Amino acid sequence: MTADMGRRYRLYPAEDQAQRLASWGHTCRWLYNTALEQRQFAWQQRRATLGVAVQCASLTEARKELDWVADLPAQSGQQVLRQLDQAYRNWWDPQHPAGAPTRKRRSARLSVPFPGQAIAVRRVNRRWGVVSLPKIGEVRFRWSRPLGGAVRNAVVSFDGVAWHVGFGVHAGVKTPEAHAQPGTVVGVDRGVKVALAMSDGRMWNRMFTRPGQERELARLKSAAGRQETARRKHGTKTSNRARKIRAEIARTEAKIRNRRRDFVMWAANRLCAQHAVVKLERLPVIAMTATAKGTIAEPGVNVRQKAGLNRAILDKGWGLFETALANRARVTGTRIARVPAAFTSQRCSRCGYTDRNNRESQAMFRCGSCGYQANADVNAAINVRDAAEAASPLPGRAVRDRDRKVPCRPPTQRRSRTALEAGISRL
Incomplete structure (x- = not known):
């Protein structure tokens, strides 16, 4: 067994x-x-x-x-x-x-x-x-x-x-052969401002860091970096004060991880219990959160902006949510479908008109053709729900020679x- x-x-x-x-x-x-x-x-x-x-x-x-x-x-x-x-x-x-x-x-x-x-x-x-x-x-x-x-x-x-x-x-x-509520389909859009937006209009979000915690964590990491630089410069052992700061950093990060894991599991349990099919965008999270520093010969551009976007994506737990969905679907019989992510945030869910100017802001969508207005994340979730499934069912890595x-x-x-x-x- x-x-x-x-x-x-x-x-x-x-x-x-x-x-x-x-x-x-x-x-x-x-x-x-x-x-x-x-x-x-x-x-x-x-x-x-x-x-x-x-x-x-x-x-x-x-x-x-x-x-x-x-x-x-x-x-x-x-x-x-x-x-x-x-x-x-x-x-x-x-x-x-x-x-x-x-x-x-x-x-x-x-x-x-x-x-x-x-x-x-x-x-x-x-x-x-x-x-x-x-x-x-x-x-x-x-x-x-x-x-x-x-x-x-x-x-x-x-x-x-x-x-x-x-x-x-x-x-x-x-795994059950059929879901308890057959025929129910929902599209889910993952965002950096709102963690999850569903095609039925629901939006779930939670802050994983308490007020002032990000600033305190940045201060602790800065102090730990200075201590490590001084230790290497003078060739000394790690001090007790440095160990205490590292332990405090670890405790703070562990609390943030626990809140994030609790949220994604809570969301996955409810989505799988209520819907027979859950559609997600096929997003290469690892590639999307890669650094933009580049090399000394070819330095990257907009490095600080890209780093901020990477932190926002990782903070919302996009990959962890997909894993939690797959684990819960084994019990409820829900099918997890992945659809192409191209233009889901720019396409009008009512008439299909696609233009980058349709999305006026992070939260507002206004179609330039039919005038349809909606929350941008909800509109993207509807497009995800109505999109055809991607050809490849597994996100396996490419085989290299x-x-x-x-x-x-x-x-x-x-x-x-x-x-x-x-x-x-x-x-």
């Missing part, structure tokens, strides 16, 4: 348990990065592709030599290596949008994976449950929803604000050979 649903709960470890889990999280990050370097070095030097079995054997040797690696449960270390192997498989799959695996940066976001056979879940009362973790013991978590199936794996994570435990559950979910010929091509940013050999010797 494989996990087909996820359940996430707030975890409340004791102080000593939290410290040990944080230590394990940093060990998992080190193990992932070192195993990635080992694969890259093996491909560069011998054109050999390492598998999970070989790296698990190296992990066993490392556990004998390094106490801090041996403190991490063996099952968690093996799960980290399997995650890296799956990242490579996703990269090699032409239909998968994932790119080459990259190093995990040191940050406040930590995670420790566990297989299902290494943990035990028990409900204590109506509000609380406990999960038994190896070498940790029982840890309380808030029983906010039923599990709904057999637990197949778990991930304990820290997002900068609080600890959480996520369970992969086999619930036997089967070098992807076929070099199955384990390392990323361009690599450490020196000495550093790679040191990392392999540590593993």
